[in-house]
Amino acid sequence: MPLILNIDTATEVASVCISEKDEVLGAIGNEDQKQHASFLQAGIKSLLDTCGIKFNDLSAVSVTAGPGSYTGLRVGIASAKGFCYALKIPLILLNTLEVMATAAIKSHKTEGVVLFCPMIDARRTEVFTAVYNEDMEEIIFPCVMKIENNSFSKLLDKQKIFFMGSGAKKTSAVINHPNAIFANFRISPIQALAYLSSQSFKNQSFADVALADALYIKEFFTIS
Secondary structure, three states, X not given: XXXXXXXXXXXXXXXXXXXXXOEEEEEEEEOOHHHHHHHHHHHHXXXXXXXXXXXXXXOEEEEEEEOOOHXXXXXXXXXXXXHHHHHOOOEEEEEHXXXXXXXXXXXXXXXXXXXXXXXXXXXXXXXXXXXXEOOXXXXXXXXXXXXXXXXXXXXXXXXXXXXXXXXXXXXXXXXXXXXXXXXXXXXXXXHHHHHHHHHHHHOOOOXXXXXXXXXXXXXXXXXX
């Protein structure tokens, strides 16, 4: 069975886990977003030691490639690529929004909900978002969206939508619709990381270690 190191530093909470097939063998996290860089390497070493696994035992490394925090994405992807290059093992890139939606579907069965909308705060009135059905088919493709009171109105008029993630709180202050359900708790991505990376490994869906890069969606500008 493949042993996969899964890394997620795309959002405010960093998560790292070791999985075999889609079973989580161990996990560790960090809730201080400013410390993701210093946490990651030491956290991975500690996790491997706790699970009794050596780096050479790993079959692949998966990492959330975005969208998300610019710095967090760079930290996670650089580490994942470094491990894959040194160990000569495959690299798996996961979409952060897909991980969030999968986690919600697997962990929170809300009665009557047919659509799931992960949201990552993208500053001001914008969010990184997408909409999926229960079969993880994309209803709205990953994008950056400015939240207004009529956002998602066509979908909400027909069905319930479960909103989750760091962008959901500010969205709840703008969208007032009886079919809009907002998560008031944090959904852990651990099991979703294990499941999605296992599926990617099974399907041999690997990224080019040299060319792999973050999925930013939103343009970044530098003021000179």
